[in-house]
Amino acid sequence: MTDWRKSSYSSTADNCVEVGRGVGVRDSxxxxxxxxxxxxxWTAFLTDVKGDSAR
Known part of the structure; x- marks a missing residue:
């Protein structure tokens, strides 16, 4: 069973993107x-979003 997580910014919303470690992403x-x-x-995506990538 995968532990799916959503952003803490989503609070109790049910219209979210969820992330499953080692699995992928899904629509809640x-x-x-x-x-x-x-x-x-996923690592490359996070690096790019955070702006840590060398360009």
Whole structure:
């Protein structure tokens, strides 16, 4: 079983993107399906979003 998490900014909202460690991302309104994302891709995404990447 995957532990799906959503942003703490979402509070009690039910219209969110959730992240499953080692699995991918999904829409909280349609939890039966998810978009697989590799650990390497997720790390690259987070690095880019945080602005830590060297360009």
């Amino acid at each position: 309104k349609a939890p039966a399906t998810h978009l697989p994302v590799s650990a390497e891709s």
